[in-house]
Amino acid sequence: MEPSPENAKPKILILATISGGYAGADSVGQLHTDYPSNTYILPVLCPSMFPPEFYLRSYERGIDGIIVMYSGTDSPYKGGPERTAQLINQTYPMMKERGMDTRRLKLAAICTVCTKPFLKEVRLMDELLGGIGYVRDEISSSTVPEPQPA
Amino acid sequence: MENIKVDALVIGGGIAGMQSALDLADQGYLVALVEKEPSIGGKMIALSKVFPTLDCCSCITTPKMSAVAHHENIQLFTYSEVQSVNDNGHGYVSEVLKKPRYVDEDTCTGCRQCEYACPIHLPNSFDMGLGATRAVRVPFSTAVPQTAVLDIENCILCGKCEKACPANAIDFNQKSETFVLETTSLILATGFEITPRNAKKEYAADHIHNVIDGLMMERLLAPTGPYGRVIRPSDGKEPESIAYIQCAGSRDETLGVEYCSRVCCMYAIKQAMLISGSLPLADITIYYMDIRAFGKGYEQLFQNARAMGVDFVKGKVASIKEDQDQNPVVRVELMDEGSQVVERTHDLVVLSVGMLPAYDPGTVYHVSISGDGFVLIPAPNTSPCITDRTGIFVTGTAAGPMDIVDSIVLAGAAAAEAAAYIETQKNRPYLPAPEGERLEAVCA
Numbered sequence: 001m002e003p004s005p006e007n008a009k010p011k012i013l014i015l016a017t018i019s020g021g022y023a024g025a026d027s028v029g030q031l032h033t034d035y036p037s038n039t040y041i042l043p044v045l046c047p048s049m050f051p052p053e054f055y056l057r058s059y060e061r062g063i064d065g066i067i068v069m070y071s072g073t074d075s076p077y078k079g080g081p082e083r084t085a086q087l088i089n090q091t092y093p094m095m096k097e098r099g100m101d102t103r104r105l106k107l108a109a110i111c112t113v114c115t116k117p118f119l120k121e122v123r124l125m126d127e128l129l130g131g132i133g134y135v136r137d138e139i140s141s142s143t144v145p146e147p148q149p150a
Numbered sequence: 151m152e153n154i155k156v157d158a159l160v161i162g163g164g165i166a167g168m169q170s171a172l173d174l175a176d177q178g179y180l181v182a183l184v185e186k187e188p189s190i191g192g193k194m195i196a197l198s199k200v201f202p203t204l205d206c207c208s209c210i211t212t213p214k215m216s217a218v219a220h221h222e223n224i225q226l227f228t229y230s231e232v233q234s235v236n237d238n239g240h241g242y243v244s245e246v247l248k249k250p251r252y253v254d255e256d257t258c259t260g261c262r263q264c265e266y267a268c269p270i271h272l273p274n275s276f277d278m279g280l281g282a283t284r285a286v287r288v289p290f291s292t293a294v295p296q297t298a299v300l301d302i303e304n305c306i307l308c309g310k311c312e313k314a315c316p317a318n319a320i321d322f323n324q325k326s327e328t329f330v331l332e333t334t335s336l337i338l339a340t341g342f343e344i345t346p347r348n349a350k351k352e353y354a355a356d357h358i359h360n361v362i363d364g365l366m367m368e369r370l371l372a373p374t375g376p377y378g379r380v381i382r383p384s385d386g387k388e389p390e391s392i393a394y395i396q397c398a399g400s401r402d403e404t405l406g407v408e409y410c411s412r413v414c415c416m417y418a419i420k421q422a423m424l425i426s427g428s429l430p431l432a433d434i435t436i437y438y439m440d441i442r443a444f445g446k447g448y449e450q451l452f453q454n455a456r457a458m459g460v461d462f463v464k465g466k467v468a469s470i471k472e473d474q475d476q477n478p479v480v481r482v483e484l485m486d487e488g489s490q491v492v493e494r495t496h497d498l499v500v501l502s503v504g505m506l507p508a509y510d511p512g513t514v515y516h517v518s519i520s521g522d523g524f525v526l527i528p529a530p531n532t533s534p535c536i537t538d539r540t541g542i543f544v545t546g547t548a549a550g551p552m553d554i555v556d557s558i559v560l561a562g563a564a565a566a567e568a569a570a571y572i573e574t575q576k577n578r579p580y581l582p583a584p585e586g587e588r589l590e591a592v593c594a
Contacts, residue, residue: 030378
C-alpha cells in the first residue's frame with residue numbers, strides 16, 4: 001500500500017552484517033523494543049561487497065538515509081571493515097557532487113549485543129531525515145555510473 | 151600435506167589461548183592455534199558480562215577472536231585435535247587430526263542458507279541446551295571462522311542443505327585429515343568444564359526442569375541468549391523468586407572436588423545484580439557457606455549486591471524437591487537463625503557449579519597432573535605457567551580454577567616464558583631430551 005502524504009516518512013535502509021548488526025537488530029526485536037517503522041533492514045555478509053554506486057542508486061530509487069551497521073573490529077572477514085570504510089569514504093564526494101547531504105549515509109559499528117546503540121543510530125537518522133526531508137528534493141535529476149568490475 | 155613449522159603451538163582457543171597466541175604473534179613469533187570446537191572463543195564468548203566491572207563479554211572476546219583469525223603470524227586450526235606430541239631433539243612434533251565439517255572451509259561464506267534449509271532441530275549446545283539449532287549450522291552468530299559445520303550424527307542426509315548452498319560448499323564425502331606441526335614450544339590452554347548439573351543427586355537437577363546451572367543462567371541473561379529474557383525453562387514463567395546454591399560442585403568431598411573453584415561466588419553475585427536489572431521485582435536469595443570476594447573490586451561488588459537487596463543466607467542446601475507447580479523446594483539449615491531447618495519454595499534455582507579439568511593432557515603431552523586433575527606446576531609461586539616438561543607451558547584454567555582476569559594475566563606470562571624459551575633454542579645443537587627427566591616440585 002502506498003503511504004498517504006500525511007503518514008509518509010523518509011525511508012531508512014540498514015545494511016546489517018549477519019555476524020554483527022543483524023544479530024543486534026534481532027536482539028532489539030527479542031526485547032520487544034520500538035523503533036521507527038520506516039526502516040528496511042537488509043542482512044549482509046560484509047558491506048565491503050557494496051560499491052559506492054549501490055548507495056547512489058538506492059537514493060535514486062527512493063531511499064532517503066542509509067546506515068551501514070558493520071562489525072568493525074569484530075568482523076570475521078579479513079580486511080572487510082577497512083574496505084567498507086574506504087568504500088563509504090569514496091561515496092561521500094560522489095554524494096556531494098550530486099547535491100546530496102552526506103549525513104544521509106552513516107557507517108556504525110554495531111555488535112550482536114548493541115541494542116541501545118542500534119536504537120540510537122536509527123533514532124538519530126530518523127530525526128535527521130525528519131529535518132532535511134526526502135532525498136528526491138535534493139537530486140531532481142542525476143546519473144549514476146554503472147558499477148565498475150572489481 | 152607438508153609439515154607446518156612454527157615457533158609455538160597453542161592448544162585451546164579460549165580467552166587464555168587466544169591471548170597467549172596474540173602476545174607471541176605480536177612479538178613476531180609464528181604461532182599455530184589448535185581448537186577442538188568448530189569456533190574459537192571458549193567459554194567466555196557464551197557469557198553475558200564479566201565481574202566486577204559488568205562489561206560485555208562479547209565485546210571483549212569477539213575482537214580478540216577476529217584478531218587471532220586475521221593475524222599474519224597465526225595459523226588457526228579449528229575442529230582439530232592434537233593426537234600425539236613427540237620430542238625430536240629440536241622441539242616438538244605434533245600430529246593433529248582435523249575433523250570433517252562436511253563443509254568446504256574455502257568456499258563456505260557463512261551465509262547460513264544451509265542452516266535455514268535444514269529440517270532437523272536439535273538442542274543448542276551453545277545455549278546450554280536451552281534453545282534450538284539445526285544439524286548444519288554456523289556455531290553461533292560471532293563464530294570465528296564463519297563456517298558452517300554439519301552434525302553427521304543427527305543428519306538425515308536429506309540433501310536440502312546441499313541444494314540451498316549457493317557456494318556448493320556441502321561435502322558429505324569429506325574425510326578427517328592428519329597433519330604434522332613442528333614447533334619449538336607448546337602452550338596448553340585446554341580450559342575447564344563445569345561440574346555436571348546432575349552430579350549432586352540431592353539436588354535432583356535430572357528431573358526438576360527449574361534447577362539450572364550458572365552457565366545456563368549466563369545464556370538466559372545474555373542479549374544473544376535463547377529467549378532474550380530471563381524465564382524459567384519448564385513453562386516460560388518470569389521467575390519471581392530465584393535462589394542460588396553456592397558450592398554446588400566445589401568444596402565437596404562427596405563429588406571428589408575438594409578445592410574452591412574461585413569464580414562461583416562472584417558469578418552468582420554478578421548474575422544476581424543482572425537479574426535485579428532485568429527482573430526488578432524478583433526476590434533473589436543466595437545460600438552460601440562463605441563468600442570469597444578476593445579480587446580487586448570484588449568485595450565492592452558483593453557489598454553493592456547486598457545494598458541492592460540480594461538476600462545472602464548462610465547455610466548449605468541439603469536437598470531440592472519439586473512441588474505440584476514445578477517450583478523447586480529447597481531444604482536448608484539457616485545457620486544465622488539458630489540452625490533451624492526450613493523448606494523454602496522458589497520459582498527457579500541456580501546451582502553455582504564449579505570447575506573441573508576439561509582434558510587430561512598427561513596422555514598426549516606427557517606432563518604431570520596434580521591431585522586435583524589440573525596440570526601440575528612444580529613451582530607455582532615463582533613459575534606459575536611452567537610445567538614439568540621443558541618447553542611446554544600452561545595457561546588459563548588448564549592450570550587450575552581461576553577467573554578471566556587471572557587467565558589473561560597468566561596467558562601473558564606463558565607467552566613471555568615461551569618467547570624466552572624459543573630464543574634459547576635458536577641455533578642450539580641437537581640435544582635429545584633425557585627420557586623421564588622431570589622438574590622436581592620445589593614449592594609444594
